[in-house]
Amino acid sequence: MEELIIDLNQISEEEGKALVELARIAIEEYLKSGKIIDLKEIPYENWKKKGASFVTLERKDTGQLRGCIGSIIPFRPLYQDVISNAIAAATKDPRFVPVSLEELPLLNIKVSILSFPQKLEYSTPEDLLNKIKPFEDGLILKLNNNQGTFLPDVWEDLPDKKEFMSHLCLKAGLPPDCWLKYHPDIFIYKTKVFS
Structure with a gap:
């Protein structure tokens, strides 16, 4: 392999x-x-x-x-x-x-x-917010057939965790409160950026 x-x-x-x-x-x-x-x-x-x-x-x-x-x-x-x-x-x-x-x-x-995405285990929306690290974590949100991701760079525009999550729901083609209502799968990854 x-x-x-x-x-x-x-x-x-x-x-x-x-x-x-x-x-x-x-x-x-x-x-x-x-x-x-x-x-x-x-x-x-x-x-x-x-x-x-x-x-x-x-x-x-x-x-x-x-x-x-x-x-x-x-x-x-x-x-x-x-x-x-x-x-x-x-x-x-x-x-x-x-x-x-x-x-x-x-x-x-x-x-x-x-980096390879790791599934984030969380119990409640509050728990999710506590576990994500702004400016460090890239997030993938997955619910049924919908999926969206934000690179860690996006925190610069959306530093508020709740706003970040709501925009990520929208990017995945879901309502902005999807992370509050439906417990989507969340995966976390890191990036190394060169420019």
Whole structure:
């Protein structure tokens, strides 16, 4: 079985910065030629392990989000996950028009590597709020066929735990009080972010 990335500290700053560069090259090549790059040589062992990543594009001038797509569960080598999510963030995020080649230099690219999600056991909504750690935890909320996730970065916009949970319900296509009424499954993960 292919190895998973278990510990985020496995990934050095150097590897992370190289992943950001890889994301930029992948987007550029795709916008120019419609081709998905493939690496002949994989420069780091960790890149061959299965990893889950999110690629976030933001305007350098305004900090506004311009695209964000990712994987929650690792199912392919990390470098392929980053390439694929980078292209998707630039061209397939339904909230935005696709990024143009001219616009690419104006964007900051962030690559977040996710730890494997762990199920959070909780008894009541209060207990849930006590157990989640703002600015540290990424959350996945799951109820029947609905699912949504927020990366830890989202705490910067929604630092209030109750508001965070309500928005997460909405993101999953559920009413904002779903976390109070229905006891959804909650999974927690950490991220390591490079930009």
